[in-house]
Amino acid sequence: MAGPVVEALHLTKHFPVRGGFLARETAVVRAVDEVSFSIEPGRTLGLVGESGCGKTTTAKLVLLLEQPTAGMIRFEGRDLQTLDRTMLHGYRRSVQAVFQDPFASLNPRMRVDQIIAEPLVTHERLGSGEVAKRVARLLELVGLPDRSADLFPHEFSGGQRQRIAIARSLALSPKLVVLDEPVSALDVSIRAQILNLLRDLQAQLGLSYLFIAHDLAAVAHMSHTIAVMYLGRIVEIGDAATVAATPKHPYTQALFSAALPSHPGEKREEIILAGEVPSPLAPPAGCRFHPRCPHAMERCGREEPTLLREAGRLVACHLYEGVIPARS
Amino acid sequence: MKLLELRHLSTHYVSARGARVTRAVDDVSLTVGEGETLGIVGESGSGKTTLALSLLRLLPPAARIVSGEIWFEGEDLLTKSHREMRRVRGKRIAMILQDPLASLNPLFTVGDQVAEPLRVHEGASRGSAWARARELLRAVRIAAPETRVREYPHQLSGGMRQRIVGAIAISCGPRLLIADEPTTSLDLTIQAQYLQLLRDLQRDRGLSMIFITHNLGIVARMCDHVAVMYAGRLVEAGPVARIFSSAAHPYTQALLESIPRMADGRKRLTAIDGQPPDPVALPPGCAFHPRCPKVLDRCRKEAPPEVRVAASHTSRCWLAS
Amino acid sequence: MNGSGPAAGSSRAAALTLAWRFASFRSEGFPVLPVLILSVLVLVAVFANVLAPHDPEVGALGDRFRPPAWQEGGTRDHLLGTDHLGRDVLSRLVFGARVSLVVGFMAVIFAGILGTALGILSGYLGGWVDQVIMRVTDAWLALPALTFAIFLAAIVGPSAMNIVIILAAVYWTRYARVIRGEVLSLKERDFVRLAIVAGCSKRTIMRRHILPNVVNSGIVLATLMLGVVIVTEASLSFLGVGVPPPKPAWGLMLADGKKGLMAGYWWLTVLPGTCIMLLVLSANLLGDWLRVKFDPQLRQL
Structure with missing residues (x-):
């Protein structure tokens, strides 16, 4: 199959805010606004941005934990809304997830084999012998000993629990795994183990990843493509190495300059942004980044820039539009 | 000039029935000079927070400072009364x-x-x-x-x-500021603002700082000296530039290698095997030996002493001695 | 910053702990005495036939108002004296334990099952189901429990089984409230989200992921409710709409004995009263301990 596994087209999610008399809808939070991306087989899309930028909502939309307000998700070329029940089931099987907190993501009252087998027994009719065999194979795949199957989650350390969570996400041989901050809750010395495991599994099983993290170096390390989000919008998206090495959008530049150095000798331009991320309840008019942008122009407060090709990636910034009008 | 000096400080947690003793901080010696910033790095359970609380004598009831001295501005804080300590905390x-x-x-x-x-x-x-x-x-x-x-x-x-x-x-114009993971809950650009602010405050007011963190990036950006803790012990300490370029302890080396770097792209990481040790049941000998790539026979039996590797650079490893 | 140093804090804390242990009959946190009292009462209830020296419902009018054995006029035949019909008080207390415990446990369990089921449905499904269940619960909680119970008892008539049903009908709302709250927070936990991602149905999620995680709270609540339910049962019996005479219920014994209080027949009220108090206190202390042990978040209950 040549096309992308999952594509998002103008994906939008607004949350109504109710308040006042009779709980009227008083405002909307534009959590995700017109977001488009595609994830190719065997590739990783890294999604970065600060809290409130919409990256977790995007993940929930892809996982069907939230319904989009507008826009669509295409799975292997077909719009999810047009799929019938069985095909939607197929989508659910093909898209699994690993979340940040390995203490919250495993049911404390279930044994490890039940946890890992749950997606299997939900989707397939299998004998208990076959289930046990599959669980054993999954445990081996993520590097846990066989006897883990009979234990409860609390008997494992954070890193081992995350391995259990990964084993479970692989039970149905999915095509895409959504990784929402999979290592940020883990000890520093464990993170590399898990990142390596995820990379090995990708190579071995041809998985696609949607990788969400706030650690930019980890995202750059894991991803083929990086998308940078700010207040619900993608402001820059392109090849991971290119974006990491020469960010173009002023926000991406500030974000990557804020990333901590890996060595005290590492010299780079420090851009310290003024102010804080505005509330997504009332995003600024025009370019949403303009109140904090060091390069803001008069035009930025009026007109919202669109994503345009610039130096091998897409950037939504008036700086790069030159004289050609924004419409394409 | 030294502002703070810890000498062989040990803090233990004793379980309710006194049956289990956890050596949360074990024989730690370090110094912080005037206007200097020291980074204390370690994973969860390494004892870095207990160390900071010991300095202020703000330990929970189950914890006890069992030995050592804490010299601050020429006085041993451990000999002070509670009333005197109250005048130190928050003020100095x-x-x-x-x-x-x-x-x-x-x-x-x-x-x-x-x-x-x-x-x-x-x-x-x-x-x-x-x-x-x-x-x-x-x-x-x-x-x-x-x-x-x-x-x-x-x-x-x-x-x-x-x-x-x-x-x-x-x-109150303190001389020493202890920051325990101060930016962990902040976003990246806000973290950058805050670190900048702390650096400016330090310069303007001549503060000494202790940064407790698990993030080596913060150490690289903020600190002059770094002390690496593992299982309650100080495994390595020295000037930041030196530790980052020529770490002597295998744990520090492995930690530095396991962190993804922006410039390296998708190169495979060097991971540290195994899990962090359970502070209640530490391995015998050097606590890092089950995960150490350079383990010797001796490491399994005897805990290594603190060895001077170079000027103000110490390490607790048999390979260094 | 807090000023108390480590040593001062610990010695004060130690003194407080000691005081608290003493007050709640605890040793190393486990409520020894409450559990002991409850076990004895359960054993007494189970072996009532063996333990009771006399038939609790038959008396000899010639032996009326006999005081306990150690008082003047008491006999060893009636260790704790006799009542206005000459029935043996000890035997009535022993069989009364059976009535109280059976009614109490069954009511708590019925209420628990009903309340937990509705709480889970309400919390997990949300929407109109939640609205309906919670409005009913609000209305229920607005009614004074005892008055409501008397009203129901007046309709269905007195019998031990009816009392159980009445108590369950009155108290299920307490469970529904607490369990719903638990479910609302569980619903947001990642493992429930992942179960949805894994394709589990709502029924499966409620059964496999929600129910086992609220069972602890249910048990804690049940233990705490045991005291409330037993007091209500005793009150109903006392008011004459509970367990019908001549069955030996503790509340009934109190009601019968109150006429003799002025005449100095103290044992007819003090003894059943003490039994009720011990049972309720033990259940509450055990419940408190379970609450702290199982779920620190429930402390605000």
Whole structure:
């Protein structure tokens, strides 16, 4: 199959805010606004941005934990809304997830084999012998000993629990795994183990990843493509190495300059942004980044820039539009 | 000049029935000079937070400082009475914790909370304490301090709250500021702002700082010296530039190699095998030996002593001695 | 910053702990005495036939108002004296334990099952289901429990089984409230989200992921409710709409004995009263301990 596994087209999610008399809808939070991306087989899309930028909502939309307000998700070329029940089931099987907190993501009252087998027994009719065999194979795949199957989650350390969570996400041989901050809750010395495991599994099983993290170096390390989000919008998206090495959008530049150095000798331009991320309840008019942008122009407060090709990636910034009008 | 010197400090946790002893901090010696920044790095359970609480003698009831000395401005803090310690805490040594929301009292205004240490430690009147509170808010770069002093913590963003905590910490002009994971709950660009602020405050006021963190990037950006803790022991300590370029302890080396670097692209990481040890049941000998790529026979039986590798660079490893 | 140093804090804390242990009959946190009392009462209830020296419902009018054995006029035949019909008080207390415990446990269990089921449905499904269940619960909680119970008892008539049903009908709402709250927070936990991602149905999620995680709270609540339910049962019996005479219920014994109080027949009220108090206190202390042990978040209950 040549096309992308999952594509998002103008994906939008607004949350109504109710308040006042009779709980009227008083405002909307534009959590995700017109977001488009595609994830190719065997590739990783890294999604970065600060809290409130919409990256977790995007993940929930892809996982069907939230319904989009507008826009669509295409799975292997077909719009999810047009799929019938069985095909939607197929989508659910093909898209699994690993979340940040390995203490919250495993049911404390279930044994490890039940946890890992749950997606299997939900989707397939299998004998208990076959289930046990599959669980054993999954445990081996993520590097846990066989006897883990009979234990409860609390008997494992954070890193081992995350391995259990990964084993479970692989039970149905999915095509895409959504990784929402999979290592940020883990000890520093464990993170590399898990990142390596995820990379090995990708190579071995041809998985696609949607990788969400706030650690930019980890995202750059894991991803083929990086998308940078700010207040619900993608402001820059392109090849991971290119974006990491020469960010173009002023926000991406500030974000990557804020990333901590890996060595005290590492010299780079420090851009310290003024102010804080505005509330997504009332995003600024025009370019949403303009109140904090060091390069803001008069035009930025009026007109919202669109994503345009610039130096091998897409950037939504008036700086790069030159004289050609924004419409394409 | 030395501002703070720990000599062979050990803090143990004793379980309710006295059956189990956890050596949370085990024989730690280190110094912090005037105007210097020391980073204490370690994973969860390595004892870095217990070490900081020992300095302030703010330990939970189950923990006890069993031996050692804490010399601060020429006095041993462990010989001080509780009343005397109270005059040290907040006035001469201040602390910033990870979660600003938990550090602030939701029922009092920002002004009340910034003014409180001034009134307690210096007996300032309400009016003058509030005037100084406004100045302090300006010093931590909070816009419109005149209106902010009357607001409550829940009305502020996370970054602003942490700056208020910073303002409280510096209010009495401390000599030493202990920051325990101060930016973990902050976003990247806000973290950059906050680190910049701390650096400026330190320069302007000649503060010494101790940064407790699991993040080597913060150490690289902020610190002059670094002390690496593993299972309650200081496994390596020295000047930051030297540790990052030629670490002597296999744990430090492995830690530095396991971190993804922006410039390396998708190169495979060098992972550290195994899990961090359970502080209640530490392995015999060197606590790192089950995970150490360079383990010797001796490491399994005997804990290595602290060895001087170079000027002000020490390591606890048999390979270094 | 807090001023108390480590040593001062620990010695004060130690003194407080000691005081608290003493007050709640605890050793190392485990409520020894409450559990002991409850076990004895359960054993007494189970072996009532063996333990009771006399038939609790038959008396000899010639032996009326005999005081306990150690008082003047008491006999060893009636260790704790006799009542206005000459029935043996000890035997009535022993069989009364059976009535109280059976009614109490069954009511708590029925209420628990009903309340937990509705709480889970309400919390997990949300929407109109939640609205309906919670409005009913609000209305229920607005009624004074005892008055409501008397009203129901007046309709269905007195019998031990009816009392159980009445008590369950009155008290299920307490469970529904607490369990719903638990479910609302569980619903947001990642493992429930992942179960949805894994394709589990709502029924499966409620059964496999929600129910096992609220069972602890249910048990804690049941233990705490045991005291409330037993007091209500005793009150109903006392008011004459509970367990019908001549069955030996503790509340009934109190009601019968109150006429003799002025005449100095103290044992007819003090003894059943003490039994009720011991049972309720033990259940509450055990419940408190379970609450702290199982779920620190429930402390605000």
